[in-house]
Amino acid sequence: MKLSTVFYFTILFIFISSASYSQAILQKNISLDVNRQRLENVLEILSNKGDFYFSYNSSIVKKDSLVSFRASNKTVKEILTELFNNTYEFRESGNYIIIRKAPIRMTLVTQKGITEEKIYSVSGFVYDEQSGAAISEASIYEKKMLASALTNEDGFFKIKLKSSKTSTAELTVSKEFYEDTTIKIQPRFDQQLSITMMPVEIPENNTVIKPEDYLAPDSLQVPTDTTEQQLPVSNDSIKVQQTGVGRFLLSGKQKVQSLNLKNFFTTRPFQISLVPGVSTHGQLNSQVINNFSLNIFGGYTAGTNGFEIGGLFNIDQKDVKYFQAAGLFNSVGGEVKGFQVAGINNLVQDNVYGFQAAGINNFVTGKMHGFQAAGIYNHVSDSVKGFQVAGIGNFSKEKASGVQIAGVSNISNREMNGVQIAGVVNYAKKLKGLQIGLINIADTSAGYSIGLINIIIKGYHKLSFSANEVENVNAAFKTGNSKLYSILRAGVNLSDSNKVYSFGYGLGSELSLNKKKTLSINPELSCQYLYLGSWDYLNLLNRFDLNFNIKLGKYISLFGGPSYSVYVTDQDVAFGGYRFPVPPSHYNTTKFSHKVTEIQP
Known part of the structure; x- marks a missing residue:
């Protein structure tokens, strides 16, 4: 019993001692005298004198600004408060002082009024939690009703929702380079909100200052750092927007919406679109995967898990299963499994498993397993396993296994394990099959080439x-x-x-x-x-x-x-x-x- 009591008080003493130590960093007294030195070097001097570390995000600290400052026996907190302004806060963690923007405190619901209408509105502003700046082009949406809105340049939005019997509902706010924010609202009330969003922390921008970083006199003049700051670059996963038809047919709002909501997708039984953005799912149609999709002229959806038909075109962000047909073209950002046909062009930015046919050309950036037919040209940026037929040419960047038939040329940029038949020329880097054409070319061959001119470079x-x-x-x-x-x-x-x-x-x-x-x-x-x-x-x-x-x-x-x-x-x-x-x-x-x-x- 006595041993337990001793052990308990020992642990308590260690905890209190370490807590007292951690709290003592900001209360340490330091004297400092600097003249026209960069803020970064002033922090190095403080770190060296106080024997602690600084950690901050370089995107929010102007580390190359010049500082002239004199302090005599002041606490670290007092010095930092004078160096920065009241929009910053200083937190201790172990032997670290973390400098960050002080969050803006705002009341979510500023006013509300009950309405007996079936439709109620929610409006307000969206701000950056650290800087307080208005955030434009942020997406505000309700996941169940698929209602959405974008903020304007002042950060203002207004969204209309259908009244429901539930006691609460949720709005989600999304913006690239910001963490998603979800807030609860009260149905059947017109409401005005002020919403803040926290920027996503970018590890590359984190700076740590150690005591040993500065070992020179306080009066040393340090040259200005001319290194350019690397800004974050969007890794845009919305591949269909980067295509020519995507840039031409999709509006700026639709592109921003898809970019903001790239992590939000939902499913619905069906949808009908007149053109992209005018559909039964409104502006959130691009985030919905449908079992049945009918696009009168054309549509922009998240994907299809069943049947999709478009009078002119279909644009899908993600995968398509099991049937897709369009009068002009299909553009798919994910995989296609099943049957795909278009009057002019099929573009698939992933793999295809099944049947693909187009009046002019098929373009697949992934693998093609199945049957591919085009009036002019088939292009596969990965491997082919199956059958390719085209009026002019077939191209496979990687290994091809099966049959290639073309009016002019077949090209297998790696290995051809099968049959190539062309009116003019066949090429395979490594032939393990049969070539029939006017001119047959291969780097190496373990197969047969039948033609007027057969060139095996290493043959x-x-x-x-x-x-x-x-x-x-x-x-x-x-x-x-x-x-x-x-x-x-x-x-x-x-x-x-x-x-x-x-x-x-x-x-x-x-x-x-x-x-x-x-x-x-x-x-x-x-x-x-x-x-x-x-x-x-x-x-x-x-x-x-x-x-x-x-x-x-x-x-x-x-x-x-x-x-x-x-x-x-x-x-x-x-x-x-x-x-x-x-x-x-x-x-x-x-x-x-x-x-x-x-x-x-």
Whole structure:
């Protein structure tokens, strides 16, 4: 029992002693004599003399203002009161003195009068709690009725509400860079309010002054700090407002309202809008997620969880599920899951899962999983998994898995694991599939490229020279990969009396016979047009070559092998200096018709 009593009084003594110590900071006596020094350095001198810390928000203290001050054996509180004015207060916390703006004390309800009408009004002003300045463009709203208003440049607002049987109601005030304020009001009474809002504390603006920050004489002149203060920048999450259509179609009030209320969203069964801002939910329509949404011309909502249709356009801040259609365009700040169709354009600033179609183009900043179709162009800033089809082009910034079909070009900026089919050009950084197009390009390839020109930057590139039964000089450029490469070839028979000129295209493959890849077999299939003195005739030499290839060095190989050819021609006359007939008479041939001849090896 005695031990418990001793322990109790010990704890009490420690508590009282620490409390007395903390309270003693502002009561410490200090002498100070400064002449035209910055306020920040004066605080450093005080901190050093009193052996305590200062903490304050640099946005509310003019630390570079010049101060001339003399104090003899005055308390810290008296000195601070003279340095600052009565709009500041000084709080102690441990060995810290916290300097902050003194809050403005205001009565919330200044006058009220009962009304028998079904509608009552609430008006008043909104002020900054620290500075007392009027706050313009603050949002005042009632969450259940979805009634709202914005303050004007004087901080004044007026909002009308429907009377209810409840004894209390709540108004919420929101403003960017301020903490939300909620106040209770009395329904059925016309009321006038004065409301204060506390600015959000920005950690980057907090300044701490330590005793060791100043170790020089009081009379030292310190140069003025010319560093610019970093003002807070809004991290605007309302992405749809930053688009071209958002800037054009949404009013300034709607943008401010969405910015102030970016943390407030609610749900409703349905809504009907004529244009943005004219809807069954009033100005708060942008904060409501609806199950059914009908926009006669166009609408601006928080999102859709069901069905949305717009005569011209739909603008949604957040996600859309499960059906959305518009005559011109859809603009969505979140994800789309389901079916989305527009006459001109779909813009989704997150992922799409499902079906998306537009008359001109689809633009997705996230992933696209599903089917995407556009009359002109599809653009996905992340990966694609599924099917893309467009009249002109498809683009995937990251990996694409599936099928891309376009009239002109397909681009997969990373890996393509699937099929690309284009009228002109296909590009994939890393190909693991099939490319079919006039020109196919890839950095690396583990797949197949079929086209007139196949370029694998880190792939198969060979220039070969050969002779055959028709021409004594042939050149071929082979590009692609060892699985499948394309062949562009041209040839000539150098002779005064048996000239032949040719050009053609082919496909080939290289099959290695040993691990070092010094021995290989190259089966090749090609078709060449032969010019025999006139362009009026069709002369096609179709060949299958089975070449045995020996690699003699890094850049030189020797090859040769049998070939099987089928010659198709409708030329029946000879021209001076040109070979006729083809092939030469000493080769074994078999005629299938007067136009088709088999040339045996």
